[in-house]
Amino acid sequence: MSMIKNENEKGIFLITGIMASGxxxxxxxLSERMDKSxxxxxxxxxxxxxxxxxGMSGTPSDEALEQLRLRYKLAAYVADEYFKLGFNVVLQDVIIGPMLQDVVEYIQQGPLYVIVLSPSPDVVAAREASRQKKGYGALDIASLERVLQSETPRIGMWIDSSNLTPDETVDEILKRVYSEAEI
Structure with missing residues (x-):
């Protein structure tokens, strides 16, 4: 089922949030609901x-930040190149704090839609606890949640998916993305 407004329209959909936010x-x-994605x-x-x-830590080194910026630049470049070939692109990563604005600027193609998943810390903790491979390492949920809520630019569409199934979350994105998420 295509979710694009019309057959000729495509976009880059940037999905972010802390680890275990979905x-x-x-x-x-979301990408499975698009015709060419x-x-x-x-x-x-x-x-x-x-x-x-x-690796990243509560106080990351200059080298850790440079590696993170490189990762974001490479992802943005790949997204742009797929987009130029006619694909809808769903790009996802942990992009929080001021770097969200940097990543928006790295992406040259568009339209660009930013979707921030923001389930409650309790829901994130439960999801993380159920994972076989833990993702937090030196970071903790509370610190990342603080950065998300207090340092991340309030751009795009923010969704509290705490009480939504994955399919319901995608449905909510599809209802709101064109009116709330375009950058």
Whole structure:
């Protein structure tokens, strides 16, 4: 089922939120509802580093921030290139704090729609606890939630998906994306 307003329209849909907020699941489901689409997982660029990865922490080093910026730039470039070939692009990654505005600027194609998933910290903690592979490492949910709520620009569409199933979250995105999420 196509969710695009008309057959010739396409876009780049940037989905962000803290870890365990549902980004991967929602991005995949959203991309599956589009006729011609690609799901770009920003974290894949971090996973490409074989030796020398510097992880994020509560006070990240300059090298960690540079690696994060590179990851975001590569994801934006890939999104732009797929878009130029006629794909709808769903790009997802943890992009919080002031860097969200940087990533918006890295993306050159458009229209660009920003969707921020913001379930409650309790819901995120329950999701994280149920995962086999834990994603937080040196970071904690409370710190990331603080950055999301107090340092992330209030751009695009924010969704509290705490009480929504993944399909209901995608339905909510589809109802609101064109009126609330375009940058």
């Amino acid at each position: 980004k991967s699941t929602i991005a995949q489901l 690609v799901h770009v997982r920003g974290d894949v660029f971090r996973k490409m580093i074989v030796n020398g990865e510097v």
